[in-house]
Amino acid sequence: MAADFAANYRVNLRNRALVACGGARRLRLPINNERAASAPLPFGRDPVRTQVGIVGAGPAGLLLSHLLHLEGIESVVLENRSRAAVEATLRAGVLEQGTVDLLKATGVGERMQREGAVHHGIELRFAGRGHRIDLSGLTGGKAITVYAQHEVLKDLIAARSAAGGTILFEASDARLCDLDQKTPSIRFDHDGGSRELACDFVAGCDGFHGVCRPSMPESARTEYTRAYPFGWFGILTQAPPSSPELIYTHHPRGFALVSTRSPDIQRLYFQCDPHDDVDNWPAERIWEEFRVRLATLDGWAPCEGPVLQKNIVAMRSFVCEPMQCGRLFLAGDAAHIVPPTGAKGLNLAVADVWLLSRALVAFYRDGRSDLLEHYSETALTRVWRAEHFSWWMTSMLHRFPGNDPFQVRLQLAELGYVTSSLPKATTLAENYVGLPFA
Numbered sequence: 001m002a003a004d005f006a007a008n009y010r011v012n013l014r015n016r017a018l019v020a021c022g023g024a025r026r027l028r029l030p031i032n033n034e035r036a037a038s039a040p041l042p043f044g045r046d047p048v049r050t051q052v053g054i055v056g057a058g059p060a061g062l063l064l065s066h067l068l069h070l071e072g073i074e075s076v077v078l079e080n081r082s083r084a085a086v087e088a089t090l091r092a093g094v095l096e097q098g099t100v101d102l103l104k105a106t107g108v109g110e111r112m113q114r115e116g117a118v119h120h121g122i123e124l125r126f127a128g129r130g131h132r133i134d135l136s137g138l139t140g141g142k143a144i145t146v147y148a149q150h151e152v153l154k155d156l157i158a159a160r161s162a163a164g165g166t167i168l169f170e171a172s173d174a175r176l177c178d179l180d181q182k183t184p185s186i187r188f189d190h191d192g193g194s195r196e197l198a199c200d201f202v203a204g205c206d207g208f209h210g211v212c213r214p215s216m217p218e219s220a221r222t223e224y225t226r227a228y229p230f231g232w233f234g235i236l237t238q239a240p241p242s243s244p245e246l247i248y249t250h251h252p253r254g255f256a257l258v259s260t261r262s263p264d265i266q267r268l269y270f271q272c273d274p275h276d277d278v279d280n281w282p283a284e285r286i287w288e289e290f291r292v293r294l295a296t297l298d299g300w301a302p303c304e305g306p307v308l309q310k311n312i313v314a315m316r317s318f319v320c321e322p323m324q325c326g327r328l329f330l331a332g333d334a335a336h337i338v339p340p341t342g343a344k345g346l347n348l349a350v351a352d353v354w355l356l357s358r359a360l361v362a363f364y365r366d367g368r369s370d371l372l373e374h375y376s377e378t379a380l381t382r383v384w385r386a387e388h389f390s391w392w393m394t395s396m397l398h399r400f401p402g403n404d405p406f407q408v409r410l411q412l413a414e415l416g417y418v419t420s421s422l423p424k425a426t427t428l429a430e431n432y433v434g435l436p437f438a
């Protein structure tokens, strides 16, 4: 797969001068690293023009901008938070094989290869015993890489910066205009003034709470949703790894997950009340909960250390259909959410923008609009598969309030089957390491 990506990414310099862009000024600005340090922006009263206006500098927006740049397509990324906040937000940690291959093939995988940890298996732990799922053995050698999402973002921001790309941080109040016209635009506030960015297409990469999805008329979208009656309590701790591979644990008190970040920083989660307050959980209480839930019959215990950070995230499944409307294309969490149990959210965002970038390249290079027209339909096939996998992992591993003993027995039967049947284990493994992008 790496070879495929590499072949696709031999940048053809002849294609760098693509479509002429109207009469408005084209944008060639450096990234404004810090508001105070940034040079005045050449946004005047006239709209500045680019080819693809991207809202959101998360994994979806930044990677899309990078992929388009490699194909000679210009974009501007508008982000409402500061660069420091974007680079400090703790979220995902598990990268699928396809995500890793893509980052490597497009020149942003160097630090990930150096600092990330390649894992060839995971453990499912239930009824006090661990059972290894041999991810690589079951998928012809594929693996996952544990490398924090904000480190991926730092690498992408550095790459866009080195290439002279434009990311406007602290760009607030974005409003999308004329999405049904050939020249949509994004109005926003930046550096104390009102600005306008005219473009050919808008990529809505602004996450679940963004403005892009609500810009689609309600009559033009259908939303499918499921809220879960629990959240995840996540910690970062200064301690050595408790285990060489991730541990997903089913326990009568609720789910627990052991992950990692580096040889001396670990990431762990346990299922909690989504309305709980982190202040109710001093370190000793947190470790007691982990000790109980992760215990095995042969006396396994996690490596404990000071708790450096703690947070609670709510869990939901959500899909918006379609993922496009006129000249607006949604990608990543703006279009869909999965509960984190399958480690799919960031990876789905990557798969979406890979697809969208191919469709935009076909449009600009070959004058073909069919891939753009079918973007949503193509993306949603993979999205719904990941939705199912994430729901299934969540249902199998969590304690549901009101669960009667019958339902618990069903969960244990499912876990027993997954860890003893080759086809069932293969299903878990191939979904976990990631299905093909398209």
Ligand code: FAD
Binding pocket: 055, 056, 057, 058, 059, 060, 061, 078, 079, 080, 081, 086, 091, 092, 093, 094, 095, 149, 171, 172, 173, 174, 205, 206, 207, 208, 209, 210, 211, 232, 234, 313, 331, 332, 333, 334, 340, 342, 343, 344, 345, 346, 347, 348, 349
């Ligand atoms: P986001 O990361 O949400 O980025 C959207 C960006 O848009 C943000 O920077 C936001 O500030 C900006 N924005 C929002 N509104 C506006 C606006 N109006 N104007 C301008 N900018 C705007 N996924 C995995 O694949 N593997 C994992 O292991 C994993 N673990 C997770 C663990 C936890 C605890 C959580 C919470 C999530 C996890 N995920 C995981 C999910 C993953 O983090 C998300 O799916 C991913 O961040 C989605 O990327 P995105 O670019 O679509 O959206």
Ligand code: DHB
Binding pocket: 091, 092, 093, 094, 146, 246, 257, 259, 260, 267, 340, 341, 342, 343, 344
């Ligand atoms: C991590 C997050 C996940 O959602 C998951 O399923 C596995 C690991 C992590 O943050 O390391």
